[in-house]
């Protein structure tokens with residue numbers, strides 16, 4: 278079954294998979310794609326350190342694999358003997374005009390022969406990597422290498438990235454023109470704590486050797502895995518869902534250059550995927566010609582193709598609509614759609630509308646958007662939560678993001694409507710609007726009303742739950758006996774630290790107005806014997822003694838002068854040899870990579886006086902107060918971790 282009409286649409290194109298990976302071949306053939314396999318000869322030896330992010334490396338490797346195959350196929354391996362390039366291009370154009378060939382349904386593995394003389398229309402390259410704390414793991418070279426990879430992953434959450442490149446090739450006057458599209462997908466995978474014996478048994482099975490990170494989640498390696506967040510097939514080697522969306526973007530929403538410009542006035546106003554794909558089966562003549570015309574131009578008088586060409590590319594249109602998607606998520610959460618479907622599913626739109634006390638028509642539209650966003654599954658029997666929604670969106674779930682979403686909807690949303698003024702003035706709207714000062718930021722903004730305070734605490738608590746474990750275990754902290762989490766709020770990180778290190782006592786130090794409300798967030802007393810709470814203001818009161826201080830998402834809230842003031846106080850309390858653990862979203866030095874950190878920094882501009890910083894910037898701040906960075910780690914969450922030691926003054 279061809280799930281996506283776009284896959285069917287590619288049937289008259291020559292599609293080449295530039296990969297020897299049997300998993301990629303299987304995933305694509307199962308999806309119904311017709312393609313040939315021409316493995317790339319590109320040696321995967323790019324300098325990893327020269328890429329700002331691991332996924333940038335995977336994307337570039339995927340691109341080089343695809344380029345190698347596209348160029349080789351163009352340069353004659355697939356040319357008829359004695360044929361000139363010009364003639365070959367003409368012949369390929371002739372072939373393009375023929376009705377779609379009856380291609381075999383499965384990938385062809387043998388090299389191209391006389392019957393395959395067309396240059397490819399599309400070349401697909403992919404590269405899968407496993408990353409842990411910034412380290413990129415590819416395929417192990419031998420058993421010892423597999424062991425070293427698997428023991429690094431043991432008990433930890435890591436990211437699997439697949440970079441994908443799609444090259445659309447065309448031949449003009451014997452020149453190869455290539456339009457390159459790229460994307461990546463990230464999936465989080467957590468390994469259980471595994472014994473040495475199990476690791477070696479697994480290695481001896483032979484399975485790890487041709488797989489990134491040394492495991493195959495689809496086979497025996499599945500036994501090592503505690504959970505997966507994200508696209509499973511992405512781990513196996515190919516993010517099929519994202520790929521189909523990308524193809525739809527490339528082939529279903531762009532004007533089709535192969536076809537004549539729209540000239541007639543009988544185009545339906547709105548084309549759906551379904552009627553597009555139906556039309557494809559009718560050959561290349563009349564019916565298809567009409568259905569393939571650019572969409573959204575279904576007016577009486579046709580629009581010249583020049584104007585169609587000048588439309589902004591689709592990713593821009595998607596970006597333009599991004600806020601609508603966020604608001605749809607906020608609204609569905611607030612109206613408790615995901616709570617309802619967690620208890621009972623599937624339910625039809627009418628039933629859901631009645632239960633959430635909303636109109637049927639409006640609810641139906643909201644539900645359909647949620648389904649399109651991958652939050653709900655829609656079948657003939659009704660709507661149900663997807664796995665992603667079940668885990669994060671119902672309000673009572675262990676990892677619920679519901680409080681954070683409500684907070685974004687009720688506060689951040691408003692602040693962002695004032696982004697332009699914040700950018701113009703370069704200051705927080707909070708100060709501009711209400712005349713507050715930086716010193717009383719939290720007291721004024723969050724803690725003056727009980728409701729607002731609780732909402733803020735819940736939001737911070739839900740975010741910490743997602744990151745605390747990774748922050749606590751990014752470095753081995755077992756040598757410390759006392760830790761103090763400054764601004765530790767509800768104590769989520771403190772509990773994770775106590776859980777991870779049985780010899781560690783943790784003090785949470787936070788404002789009295791925070792601590793008076795944290796009892797409702799605590800686990801059973803029996804499970805939290807070594808965590809205590811001390812009220813105080815870290816800018817004014819003396820800090821509890823500890824050999825490890827922690828600042829988790831604290832420095833970001835403050836401008837440099839306040840950050841210096843705080844670090845100077847910590848430096849005064851921390852003995853030489855003691856350490857400071859800073860958990861923050863660390864930006865790349867050029868502030869170029871499209872990480873969530875850049876958006877968060879904008880958020881801090883509109884909401885506070887703070888900003889996100891790069892490792893170099895944190896290094897300079899810390900060094901000014903006698904702290905030297907001894908390690909920095911990406912945790913795979915939005916928070917990265919820096920460990921710094923107090924040097925002898």
Ligand SMILES: Cc1cn([C@@H]2O[C@H](COP(=O)(O)OP(=O)(O)OP(=O)(O)O)[C@@H](O)[C@H]2O)c(=O)[nH]c1=O
Pocket residue numbers: 295296297298299300301316317321342403404405406407416437487488489490492493494495498512513514515
């Ligand atoms: C994590 C994981 C990876 N893999 C395989 O690891 C290879 C990665 O290597 P690559 O360099 O991206 O691809 P390749 O196999 O060398 O092929 P090529 O595209 O020709 O470079 C691919 O095979 C993937 O399926 C699995 O089968 N299961 C898993 O759980």
